[in-house]
Amino acid sequence: MITLQNVRKRYFGGHEALRDISLHINAEELVFLTGHSGAGKSTLLKLIALLERPSSGKITFDDVDLSQVVGKKIALHRRRVGVIFQNPTLLYDRSVFENVALPLQIMGFSATEIQSRVQASLDLVGLLKKSPHNPVILSGGEQQRVGIARAIVSRPDVIVADEPTGNLDPELSIDIMNLFIRLNQVGITLLIATHDLSLIDPLNYRKIELNQGSLVLPGFAEETSA
Amino acid sequence: MRQKKPRGATPKTAAPTKSSAPPTNKPKATTADQQIKHATLNVWFIMHYNALANAFKRLSRAPLATLLTIMVVGVALSLPAALQVVIKNLATSQQALNEQAGISLFLKPNVPQTEINQLLENLQQNPMVEKTSFKSATEAWQEFQSSAGFQNSTSLLDNNPLPALILVLPKTRDYSPEQVEKLATELQNLAPVDIAQVDINWVKRLFSIVEFFKHSAIYFSVFLIFTVLIVIGNTIKMLGQSFQDEIVVSKLVGATDGFVRRPFLYSGMLYGLAGGICALSFVFIGIFIISPQLNEIAELYQTRISIIGLNFSDILSLLITGIILGLGGAWVAANRMINNIAI
Numbered sequence: 001m002i003t004l005q006n007v008r009k010r011y012f013g014g015h016e017a018l019r020d021i022s023l024h025i026n027a028e029e030l031v032f033l034t035g036h037s038g039a040g041k042s043t044l045l046k047l048i049a050l051l052e053r054p055s056s057g058k059i060t061f062d063d064v065d066l067s068q069v070v071g072k073k074i075a076l077h078r079r080r081v082g083v084i085f086q087n088p089t090l091l092y093d094r095s096v097f098e099n100v101a102l103p104l105q106i107m108g109f110s111a112t113e114i115q116s117r118v119q120a121s122l123d124l125v126g127l128l129k130k131s132p133h134n135p136v137i138l139s140g141g142e143q144q145r146v147g148i149a150r151a152i153v154s155r156p157d158v159i160v161a162d163e164p165t166g167n168l169d170p171e172l173s174i175d176i177m178n179l180f181i182r183l184n185q186v187g188i189t190l191l192i193a194t195h196d197l198s199l200i201d202p203l204n205y206r207k208i209e210l211n212q213g214s215l216v217l218p219g220f221a222e223e224t225s226a
Numbered sequence: 227m228r229q230k231k232p233r234g235a236t237p238k239t240a241a242p243t244k245s246s247a248p249p250t251n252k253p254k255a256t257t258a259d260q261q262i263k264h265a266t267l268n269v270w271f272i273m274h275y276n277a278l279a280n281a282f283k284r285l286s287r288a289p290l291a292t293l294l295t296i297m298v299v300g301v302a303l304s305l306p307a308a309l310q311v312v313i314k315n316l317a318t319s320q321q322a323l324n325e326q327a328g329i330s331l332f333l334k335p336n337v338p339q340t341e342i343n344q345l346l347e348n349l350q351q352n353p354m355v356e357k358t359s360f361k362s363a364t365e366a367w368q369e370f371q372s373s374a375g376f377q378n379s380t381s382l383l384d385n386n387p388l389p390a391l392i393l394v395l396p397k398t399r400d401y402s403p404e405q406v407e408k409l410a411t412e413l414q415n416l417a418p419v420d421i422a423q424v425d426i427n428w429v430k431r432l433f434s435i436v437e438f439f440k441h442s443a444i445y446f447s448v449f450l451i452f453t454v455l456i457v458i459g460n461t462i463k464m465l466g467q468s469f470q471d472e473i474v475v476s477k478l479v480g481a482t483d484g485f486v487r488r489p490f491l492y493s494g495m496l497y498g499l500a501g502g503i504c505a506l507s508f509v510f511i512g513i514f515i516i517s518p519q520l521n522e523i524a525e526l527y528q529t530r531i532s533i534i535g536l537n538f539s540d541i542l543s544l545l546i547t548g549i550i551l552g553l554g555g556a557w558v559a560a561n562r563m564i565n566n567i568a569i
Contacts, residue, residue: 051478051569072482079480089475103479105276108269150479 001027001189002048002158007057009043009213017043019213021057025191027157030184032200033193035210041193044210045160048191049081050074062157079107082151084161088143090135096122096146097131103154121149125179141172148179158189165196173199273485281492284465295461295497299548300504302450302457307509307536307544309443314534316436329410331392332421335363341418346392354396354409361391389420403430451551458497458555462490466563477569490560491553498552502545509536 002025009018018040025031033041046052047059050066059066061077069077090099097118104114122128125145127138135143144164151159161180165173177199184190194200200207209216285292333342342360349358361369367386394413396406407424414422466473473486513535520533536544 049478072484075477075480075482075485077480078478083478089471089478091472091475093472102476106476106479106481106485108273110268110272154480 001025001029001062002191003058003060004044004047005058005060007047007054007059009040009047009052010055017213018047018054021210021213021215023208023215025189027189028184028187030180030190030205031192032203032205032207033191033210034195034197034200034207035216036195038212039210040213041195041210042162043213045083045162045191045193048158048160049083050077051083079103079154080157082154082156082159084144084147084151084159084164086163086166088135088147090143090146090150092134092136094134095132096127096135096138099135099146100149100153103150107154117153118149121153124152124182125149141168141175144168144172144176145179148176152183152188156188158191159183161190161192163194164192165194165199170199177203274488277485277488278492280489281496284469284489284493285496291461292497295457296500296504298457299454299497299501299552300508302453303501303505303544303548303551304508304512306443306447306450307505307540308512309439309446310540311509311513311533311535313436313439313443316439318534328424329394329396329406329413330421330423331394331413331416331419332423333390333392333418334420335389337390337418342390342392345416345418349392349394349413352409354401354405356395356397358395359393361393363388363390366391403433454498454501454548454551455555455558458494458552459559461497462494462556462559463563465493466490466559470567473564473567474569477567483564486564487557487560490563491556494552494554494556494559495549496552497556498548498550499545500548501552502548505544505548506536506541 004021004023007018007021008016010016021040021044033044035041043052047054047066048061050069053067061069061080066077091102094102100118100121101114104117109117119128119131122131125148127142127145127149130138130142130146135146138146144167148161148164151161159180164180165176168176173196180190180192181203192200346358346360349355363386366388370388394409396409401409410422410424413419473481476486513533517533
């Protein structure tokens with residue numbers, strides 16, 4: 001599904017965020033990306049979502065070399081990758097429903113299709129009743145779930161989540177993690193960056209650890225998840 | 227592994243049922259190229275309808291600012307439109323005066339009739355001449371005698387002092403006053419002609435005034451076109467700043483530059499169209515106010531003036547110009563804004 005080969009990322013100013021990263025993520029896999037702050041987790045996710053470009057190396061997504069994805073194809077690639085940030089990046093001048101509907105409007109879905117899909121997504125994250133409300137009145141956990149609903153409403157192939165529980169209390173964090181597990185159970189590939197080891201340690205999914213831009217263990221499923 | 231299905235930008239699957247289970251019947255795209263190809267006309271209409279609705283929504287959020295921008299665009303467009311009305315009316319007056327501007331050829335005394343006939347024939351063959359009319363000395367004398375107030379004075383004269391006259395009407399639609407004047411000079415040099423007289427000064431003055439207004443209209447139009455472009459461009463830029471979060475989020479979830487740009491383009495077009503309608507209102511109100519006063523002046527000269535307003539073609543041109551300028555200004559501003567948001 002996603003393969004990184006000798007990927008390096010050096011930012012303007014010389015900071016090397018990723019060093020010679022090679023890893024593979026299978027379709028329908030749930031992978032946790034761990035490491036301290038500044039380890040390169042966010043950069044790796046940004047590379048997959050084409051929010052950044054690698055300085056060297058190759059990233060393939062469904063056998064497509066991402067370096068060849070340019071122009072309008074970048075937008076089309078992002079429709080296949082649902083992105084969830086620590087900050088849910090919602091639009092506070094729109095209702096919950098309108099926030100979740102945005103990716104479908106972008107893709108040109110009809111009003112009836114948008115209605116049914118948004119309702120299904122909000123139902124999944126337990127916020128159907130909050131649909132007409134403005135996100136500003138929701139709690140942090142609810143806002144994060146709106147962000148998740150928005151990420152899944154267009155049925156992406158992959159969801160990348162950058163510290164999705166970073167601002168949440170432990171109880172809400174567990175709820176969100178359970179939601180990700182349910183999404184994975186229905187076949188969505190997930191790559192979740194978190195530094196909260198206590199949250200993911202009990203979970204039996206592959207964990208990739210980054211330390212100062214390098215992989216602590218080789219990032220291939222057969223070598224680490226046994 | 228999940229079964230891969232082709233997925234495009236066009237929704238192809240049945241609507242998911244409302245349930246707590248995540249949506250699983252994912253339509254899959256094999257390549258990004260296929261997604262582009264599968265975009266149907268229906269989707270195109272939906273996206274443009276949404277963009278137009280979005281543009282209306284954005285403009286209605288700040289009604290006062292929107293109204294002020296429309297007024298500014300309207301004022302800017304109304305000035306060239308008003309000049310166009312002035313030019314049309316002056317040109318019509320010029321045409322009317324020009325048609326009356328004939329050349330009077332006073333013939334020398336005792337020119338034989340055969341020579342006069344030959345001269346008339348030559349004049350008819352001249353490409354600059356529309357028509358000619360001949361008035362003999364006797365006819366001129368009779369006409370003079372019949373004129374009110376001259377009956378007594380003509381009896382004091384022993385002989386007819388008036389010469390024979392040929393009135394030449396040039397093709398004034400095709401030739402400038404200068405060319406008509408040149409023709410008069412040429413005719414002056416003909417042997418039977420004593421004096422060639424042309425009273426074209428009025429026409430020349432009016433011609434100069436029309437030319438002045440035409441040049442002014444071009445200058446003002448170019449100047450005001452830039453004004454409209456800048457006003458709309460700046461408005462769209464400010465509109466973009468207030469929607470920056472929306473643009474960023476939209477691009478994050480897969481919006482193309484076209485999707486982001488489209489509502490701004492529609493906003494620009496709406497500004498231009500509304501500005502054009504506003505300009506038309508200003509011009510028609512101006513004509514409505516000025517007409518009675520102009521007629522009061524005309525009545526002093528025992529005449530009546532009816533102002534020629536903007537016809538359907540002028541109205542259409544003004545509205546299309548407004549839309550194009552709005553679109554142009556919005557295009558430049560939206561592109562700069564999108565390029566500045568590096569996502």
